[in-house]
Amino acid sequence: GAVVSQHPSWVICKSGTSVKIECRSLDFQATTMFWYRQFPKQSLMLMATSNEGSKATYEQGVEKDKFLINHASLTLSTLTVTSAHPEDSSFYICSAREDREVSPLHFGNGTRLTVT
């Protein structure tokens, strides 16, 4: 089955530093990937849609300069949290859709970010 690998699974960083999270589709091509944020005991909030070779589409209220997304190839998207603050601490999950009609989302295992 389609596998999405997300790395790292957890990261602790100091306030003011930047953190990069990678999302790879291992056995399929994904023109489109999605980045979600999940707060404790809440649903997934779509942050942005990552499009290979073009700019990401951000949801309303998501700071594009803070959450930098790069989708440089058909199998890799990265999310960089710049100048992280404690309020950025959260569970970030990426997902990818196979490049075919009617493909469900395949999810990575998430990244637990803690900013101290």
Added chain:
Amino acid sequence: AQSVTQLGSHVSVSEGALVLLRCNYSSSVPPYLFWYVQYPNQGLQLLLKYTTGATLVKGINGFEAEFKKSETSFHLTKPSAHMSDAAEYFCAVSEGGGYQKVTFGIGTKLQVIP
């Protein structure tokens, strides 16, 4: 705009009992509907999906769901709960296929009591 409502943020069932997790949706076009399961500190795993055709869909781990257009519902059921079913379950809707956005419900945490 599309939306999903999951009734009951927490559901407890005894091991061996019927599992019923409720999901209602709204969509301006024929929807695609999904159920995902999430175990602690992990991503989401697809349980089953409805796109077109047969309204009763079967998924993994013995789960199934029925699309009822008249009730705008897509409830998830399993005849007999197992301890390993304890997890968080998310209902999701997508307005059509392709690369349309998927909207998730708030999730239902299923507890299975031995």
